[in-house]
Amino acid sequence: MKNFFLIFLFLTGSLFIKAQNATEKADALVSPKVVEKEMTVGGNEADICGFNNQSIQLAIDAVAKTGGTVKLTSGVFEITAPVRMSSNVRLIGSGRETVLKRAKGVQTKFIVDADYGELKITVENADGFDPGMKIQVTDRDQSSCWNVSTAYITDIRDNIIYIDDYLKRDYRSDRDGLISNASxxxxxxxxxxxxxxxxxxxxxxxxxxxxxxxxxxxxxxxxxxxxxxxxxxxxxxxxxxxxxxxxxxxxxxxxxxxxxxxxxxxxxxxxxxxxxxxxxxxxxxxxxxxxxxxxxxxxxxxxxxxxxxxxxxxxxxxxxxxxxxxxxxxxxxxxxxxxxxxxxxxxxxxxxxxxxxxxxxxxxxxxxxxxxxxxxxxxxxxxxxxxxxxxxxxxxxxxxxxxxxxxxxxxxxxxxxxxxxxxxx
Known part of the structure; x- marks a missing residue:
């Protein structure tokens, strides 16, 4: 009777382990374990070659879904628009010799009032602005804190700059209304x-x-x-x-x-x-x-x-x-x-x-x-x-x-x- 009881425990234990393994395999098929990614950016041996914000952004976007690390090599990266971080991402340089440097700024007046809720700005001169840049809009009376509008440029046609977010205030062209790529x-x-x-x-x-x-x-x-x-x-x-x-x-x-x-x-x-x-x-x-x-x-x-x-x-x-x-x-x-x-x-x-x-x-x-x-x-x-x-x-x-x-x-x-x-x- 004692031997029968031990055999019963062994068999039920084996069945339990097999069932548990099967459940874990099924769970893995339904919800595979997330593996964080790591990508390098910069020099010739990096996963993404290029010393600019576009190269860094490409890597951040690539690891964002699972989370992970973007490692920058030594060198000077030209920044024409902000590097935008995502949740669960680490951006790690190679020391002080990894430099993210702002490109030259550009600024112009707008010649038609830029009003609350607008998605376009008519400017005096659009030279130097490009789609993808982030811009700042101000006038003499509204030039600090939450009175400033910021947005990304989506398109430029002649002297009209189109943006991706609504302006927050009414900005007057006759009150030193300015748009710049300050960001x-x-x-x-x-x-x-x-x-x-x-x-x-x-x-x-x-x-x-x-x-x-x-x-x-x-x-x-x-x-x-x-x-x-x-x-x-x-x-x-x-x-x-x-x-x-x-x-x-x-x-x-x-x-x-x-x-x-x-x-x-x-x-x-x-x-x-x-x-x-x-x-x-x-x-x-x-x-x-x-x-x-x-x-x-x-x-x-x-x-x-x-x-x-x-x-x-x-x-x-x-x-x-x-x-x-x-x-x-x-x-x-x-x-x-x-x-x-x-x-x-x-x-x-x-x-x-x-x-x-x-x-x-x-x-x-x-x-x-x-x-x-x-x-x-x-x-x-x-x-x-x-x-x-x-x-x-x-x-x-x-x-x-x-x-x-x-x-x-x-x-x-x-x-x-x-x-x-x-x-x-």
């Missing part, structure tokens, strides 16, 4: 699980027109999540170096952002869970880091913000619960850290600054180490070093404007400020 080098729009790493983005600033930061940047991230930018040098973009708007879980790390015609880095328009770490952000015309609206529950760690035209770090509207740790903020044109003026309900509450070095800011004539211009509650400054040496342009360690609330200050070191360490208006 990003890399764009991540409505995508997830994207990585850009190990390459250089060259904005070729001297030969390009100014691009609005909410719509374009050296690297633009828009309505996307789980994005990583790692070991990238964004340089000389005529606009913002890296801009991310309406995002979640964006990480910018181990990168350098320099020579931008506006801000180095610009997270905003509701971009929670941002991580900014181990970056060198310098010699940008405006702020090193401009934290815009509703950036919360984020970390800014071990970065260098220096020699920027205005503030090292600027934060304000509903930018709450951000921890700034171990940053070196020095020799910026005005304040090292600037909390913008906001009503109490919209102020940057519950931010913590821990173990930062803030020194010698105000190189344009004067500034403060830390300037508080709004009633920000639960602001903590702990274990920071504030110092002013040399020309002593950093006039005070902490300045509290009349509308500001005093922060909680714990074990900070402050020295050398000509107007005092902490001053309140």
């Amino acid at each position: 990003s080098v890399i764009e991540i729009i409505e995508a997830a699980n994207v990585t850009v790493s190990n390459l250089t983005v060259d904005g070729n600033r001297e030969e390009n027109f100014f691009a609005d930061g909410c719509n374009s940047a050296g690297i633009l991230v828009f309505k996307s999540k789980k994005v990583i930018v790692d070991k990238v040098h964004v340089k000389n973009f005529n606009g913002e170096g890296i801009s991310w708007q309406i995002t979640e879980n964006v990480t910018i790390r181990n990168s350098e952002i320099s020579g931008s015609g506006n801000t180095g880095m610009h997270p905003g328009t509701g971009s929670p869970f941002t991580t900014i770490e181990n970056n060198d952000v310098h010699h940008n015309d405006n702020d090193g880091l401009f934290i815009c609206w509703r950036v919360y529950q984020s970390r800014v760690t071990n970065n260098r913000f220096h020699h920027n035209g205005r503030f090292g770090i600027c934060t304000g509207h509903k930018d709450t619960d951000v921890v700034f740790t171990g940053n070196h903020i020095f020799e910026n044109g005005s304040d090292g850290v600037h909390l913008r003026g906001e009503r109490e309900s919209n102020a940057p509450h519950r931010n913590t600054f821990l173990e930062n070095v803030i020194e010698n800011n105000g190189t344009n004539g004067s500034g403060y180490g830390f300037s508080i211009n709004s009633p920000a509650r639960d602001l903590i400054l702990k274990d920071n070093i504030f110092q002013s040496t040399g020309e002593q342009t950093q006039k005070a360690a902490v300045y509290i404007q009349a509308n500001g609330l005093p922060p909680e200050m714990i074990n900070n070191k402050m020295e050398g400020h000509p107007e005092g360490e902490v001053i309140k208006e």
Whole structure:
């Protein structure tokens, strides 16, 4: 009886294993395992030869269905239209010698008003524009942020440029109405699980027109999540170096952002869970880091913000619960850290600054180490070093404007400020 029971278990077990194997084979036929692709772009031995955005785009589109990696060889890639990333794709260069460089810019006036909802623009001169380019439309009154229209050129006939997306505003030709090909080098729009790493983005600033930061940047991230930018040098973009708007879980790390015609880095328009770490952000015309609206529950760690035209770090509207740790903020044109003026309900509450070095800011004539211009509650400054040496342009360690609330200050070191360490208006 015992032997019969063992034989029964063996047979039923064998039948179960066979049935399980059959089920797995059937599942494989119905839903085959997805294998990520990898393609190389650039030199003669690459899968796709060519040093331009079209070659890169061809590879991205080829791996987009399954996800995968596009590997760029060393060399200079000419960018006439933004490289458009897709979900689950990694774009990886071969180091700083992989350069994505903006081609020369082109701009003209439009001679008929470009109205809301239109898909064509009648211009003074269409020379230099080509189908596939991305364009920016502005006039004197509507030239920034969400008042700017962007779209791709679908066709050009005589002096009429046709575009793929409706204009957002009424733009007047008699109010300095302009169309240009000012646009990003890399764009991540409505995508997830994207990585850009190990390459250089060259904005070729001297030969390009100014691009609005909410719509374009050296690297633009828009309505996307789980994005990583790692070991990238964004340089000389005529606009913002890296801009991310309406995002979640964006990480910018181990990168350098320099020579931008506006801000180095610009997270905003509701971009929670941002991580900014181990970056060198310098010699940008405006702020090193401009934290815009509703950036919360984020970390800014071990970065260098220096020699920027205005503030090292600027934060304000509903930018709450951000921890700034171990940053070196020095020799910026005005304040090292600037909390913008906001009503109490919209102020940057519950931010913590821990173990930062803030020194010698105000190189344009004067500034403060830390300037508080709004009633920000639960602001903590702990274990920071504030110092002013040399020309002593950093006039005070902490300045509290009349509308500001005093922060909680714990074990900070402050020295050398000509107007005092902490001053309140």
